[in-house]
Amino acid sequence: MRLRNLFLLGAAALATASPPSAEAEEDITRENTYFNGKKVPPILELTPANYKEEIKKSKFLMVKHFSPWCGHCQEFLPTFQTLYEYYYTSKPVGKDADFTEFYDFRFAELNCVAYADLCTENKVAAWPTTILFEDGEPLVTFRGVKHISVLSGAVEDALEKAKPNTRPKNLELPEPGDKTSPDAKADTDKTEKVDTKEKGTEKELVKETEKAKETETSTAASADASSEGEATPKKPYTVNYNTPAQKVTPKPANPNPKGLSVPLTWESFQSMVTLTQEPWFVKFYAPWCHHCQAMAPNWEQLAKEMKGKLNIGEVNCDRDTRLCKDLRVRGYPSIMFFKGGEKVEYEGLRGLGDFVQYAEKAIDLSSGVPDVDFDSFKALEEKEEVIFLYFYDHATTSEDFLSLERYPLSLIGKAKLVKTRDPKLYDRYKITTWPRLIVSREGRPTYYTPLAPREMRDTRMVLNWMKSVWLPLVPELTPSNARDIMDGKIVVLGILNRENEDSFRGAIREMKSAANEWMDKQIQLFQIHRQDLRDAKQLRIEEAEDRGDQRALRNAKNIRINMDRSDMKEATFAWVDGNFWQRWIRTTYGIDAKDGDRVIINDEDKRRYWDQTSTGNPIVPSRTSILETLNKVTVNPPKLKPKLTIGVIEKMFFDVKMTFKEHPYLSMGCILGIAFGLFQWLMGRTTRRARGHFKLEEGVGMKESKPSTLFGGSSNTATKAD
Numbered sequence: 122m123r124l125r126n127l128f129l130l131g132a133a134a135l136a137t138a139s140p141p142s143a144e145a146e147e148d149i150t151r152e153n154t155y156f157n158g159k160k161v162p163p164i165l166e167l168t169p170a171n172y173k174e175e176i177k178k179s180k181f182l183m184v185k186h187f188s189p190w191c192g193h194c195q196e197f198l199p200t201f202q203t204l205y206e207y208y209y210t211s212k213p214v215g216k217d218a219d220f221t222e223f224y225d226f227r228f229a230e231l232n233c234v235a236y237a238d239l240c241t242e243n244k245v246a247a248w249p250t251t252i253l254f255e256d257g258e259p260l261v262t263f264r265g266v267k268h269i270s271v272l273s274g275a276v277e278d279a280l281e282k283a284k285p286n287t288r289p290k291n292l293e294l295p296e297p298g299d300k301t302s303p304d305a306k307a308d309t310d311k312t313e314k315v316d317t318k319e320k321g322t323e324k325e326l327v328k329e330t331e332k333a334k335e336t337e338t339s340t341a342a343s344a345d346a347s348s349e350g351e352a353t354p355k356k357p358y359t360v361n362y363n364t365p366a367q368k369v370t371p372k373p374a375n376p377n378p379k380g381l382s383v384p385l386t387w388e389s390f391q392s393m394v395t396l397t398q399e400p401w402f403v404k405f406y407a408p409w410c411h412h413c414q415a416m417a418p419n420w421e422q423l424a425k426e427m428k429g430k431l432n433i434g435e436v437n438c439d440r441d442t443r444l445c446k447d448l449r450v451r452g453y454p455s456i457m458f459f460k461g462g463e464k465v466e467y468e469g470l471r472g473l474g475d476f477v478q479y480a481e482k483a484i485d486l487s488s489g490v491p492d493v494d495f496d497s498f499k500a501l502e503e504k505e506e507v508i509f510l511y512f513y514d515h516a517t518t519s520e521d522f523l524s525l526e527r528y529p530l531s532l533i534g535k536a537k538l539v540k541t542r543d544p545k546l547y548d549r550y551k552i553t554t555w556p557r558l559i560v561s562r563e564g565r566p567t568y569y570t571p572l573a574p575r576e577m578r579d580t581r582m583v584l585n586w587m588k589s590v591w592l593p594l595v596p597e598l599t600p601s602n603a604r605d606i607m608d609g610k611i612v613v614l615g616i617l618n619r620e621n622e623d624s625f626r627g628a629i630r631e632m633k634s635a636a637n638e639w640m641d642k643q644i645q646l647f648q649i650h651r652q653d654l655r656d657a658k659q660l661r662i663e664e665a666e667d668r669g670d671q672r673a674l675r676n677a678k679n680i681r682i683n684m685d686r687s688d689m690k691e692a693t694f695a696w697v698d699g700n701f702w703q704r705w706i707r708t709t710y711g712i713d714a715k716d717g718d719r720v721i722i723n724d725e726d727k728r729r730y731w732d733q734t735s736t737g738n739p740i741v742p743s744r745t746s747i748l749e750t751l752n753k754v755t756v757n758p759p760k761l762k763p764k765l766t767i768g769v770i771e772k773m774f775f776d777v778k779m780t781f782k783e784h785p786y787l788s789m790g791c792i793l794g795i796a797f798g799l800f801q802w803l804m805g806r807t808t809r810r811a812r813g814h815f816k817l818e819e820g821v822g823m824k825e826s827k828p829s830t831l832f833g834g835s836s837n838t839a840t841k842a843d
Contacts, residue, residue, distance in 0.1 A: 156206035274515030318625030507536035628742035
């Protein structure tokens with residue numbers, strides 16, 4: 122840092138102390154440039170001599186801070202220059218006025234090597250840095266190389282603020298280095314020869330023009346003859362070329378023109394799928410696989426349904442093992458969706474209707490993240506159950522938008538992703554920082570809490586959050602989402618009859634009402650619990666201050682309020698078609714779907730469930746019945762006795778398994794203790810057996826080995842012998 126500051130001071134001293142040479146004079150007297158055929162003066166250069174005057178001379182001043190030797194600054198140079206030229210030559214809507222005078226808006230640049238002190242005053246820590254000043258005060262700051270659209274967003278906001286309703290609704294910005302704007306190009310193309318691929322062949326246009334001229338000439342001649350010499354003015358002939366303000370871009374190739382599933386090899390996969398931006402729906406199979414053979418008719422029919430809409434392909438993994446290995450195909454058949462080098466694996470059912478539904482949503486989401494306003498978002502809420510809404514403003518960087526484009530593929534078949542910068546939506550969801558991400562489920566918002574730029578761009582972190590909230594408030598339980606719904610949660614599962622529409626709609630309405638009320642209650646309990654922890658921390662701080670104990674005061678202030686709720690089970694809501702899953706419902710829960718709509722509260726992790734209220738009546742799809750029972754089964758221990766979804770013996774083995782899973786170290790210690798105790802018991806038994814059996818010595822007679830009696834029998838015998 123010291124060497125850098127010394128270099129900057131030295132360079133500034135040389136720039137101010139050395140006399141101007143001929144080369145320096147050439148730099149000062151720079152040449153004008155031209156944009157849209159209009160002369161553009163050189164951009165204003167700020168120096169210590171004119172800085173204070175120029176910074177307050179106009180209401181808005183956008184200043185680029187740069188270094189002549191900075192590689193990023195050289196990369197950013199054409200972007201800022203084109204932005205300046207574009208706006209300098211533009212005009213307000215419906216007014217023939219000069220841009221600079223009408224909006225009081227100018228552009229300038231500041232050399233931070235020559236004038237380091239000025240850059241330091243503006244708190245410039247890196248190059249390039251672009252600052253938009255309003256009345257001499259910084260309004261918006263951009264650090265680093267930014268796209269021209271990002272800078273234009275800040276400019277447009279300032280112009281709209283200065284002169285409302287004088288800016289076009291849709292801007293077509295030029296590319297960096299262009300000398301004409303897109304609308305000017307379209308106007309110029311009207312009078313010049315157009316490309317044969319975009320406007321038709323040149324010969325046809327010439328013939329059309331000549332024919333029109335001949336028609337006009339004959340019309341004028343007949344008019345002269347009929348008017349006996351009166352002159353009729355000729356109208357110039359013009360050809361309509363689409364819309365003048367739009368670029369004519371080549372249309373993309375028609376996907377799946379023949380309605381067939383295209384066989385792909387390693388080479389064709391790279392050229393047609395990986396290296397293109399076209400979406401592909403591809404199955405990976407083996408000829409001997411029975412499931413693949415059963416799915417083949419549906420896949421062929423899908424290709425016909427997607428004719429002209431989506432490319433359908435297939436890969437024989439017996440023949441192209443390398444490709445399947447690279448894509449980590451784990452089983453047959455595997456189905457994946459590809460777009461621009463990104464992939465997502467299809468995990469739904471294999472019926473034709475499921476394929477078509479997924480493909481149509483894939484086409485919609487793979488086209489990018491659309492912009493919405495207040496009205497279009499409101500209309501979207503009526504069609505979609507789950508919508509992720511990304512809020513951005515003019516300061517949102519290109520890195521943020523690049524990370525946003527990675528999410529749509531993972532949301533196919535799950536939810537809709539849109540973005541907005543509508544102030545009405547800001548107000549509706551109380552958004553004050555950008556970018557921000559929320560999910561709206563049945564109109565109920567849930568916020569992505571991390572706000573740091575790094576966390577907003579962390580794809581893995583954002584996707585994990587999306588997976589936790591992308592289910593509707595009351596989703597339908599299917600084989601594809603059963604794990605997401607049931608695992609690790611207490612599930613209020615409605616067993617409903619879809620065929621009875623009135624009863625079905627009423628049951629769904631009651632379950633959604635119960636779900637909303639339950640979520641509101643959980644939020645209130647969470648806030649109360651958090652406030653209790655804060656109050657306890659404040660009491661400790663006040664107690665330490667009263668005692669004058671600095672050590673206790675530091676410890677109290679360092680107490681971190683932990684609101685981790687991972688140990689608490691989440692309660693979710695879902696419904697299942699009782700007629701379709703009748704056999705599974707009867708064998709698992711002992712409920713016959715023919716008896717009417719029912720509700721069970723299932724705890725899959727412990728293989729238990731509740732199907733009765735505290736009064737012994739069945740739980741029905743009613744808000745009162747559900748909430749009354751749910752409050753009593755979520756406490757620990759539950760106030761109602763559960764039923765088991767498995768047998769008693771199976772439950773014993775399951776409890777042992779869960780004990781090992783939840784407490785591995787304690788379980789291992791118990792096993793080692795039991796094993797050690799059993800080993801000691803066996804060793805003791807072996808030792809006792811060895812001590813209890815003995816063998817008589819050889820050469821010892823029966824008389825010698827006969828033990829003496831209690832009454833001295835041995836001594837009497839010896840006396841008689843004497």
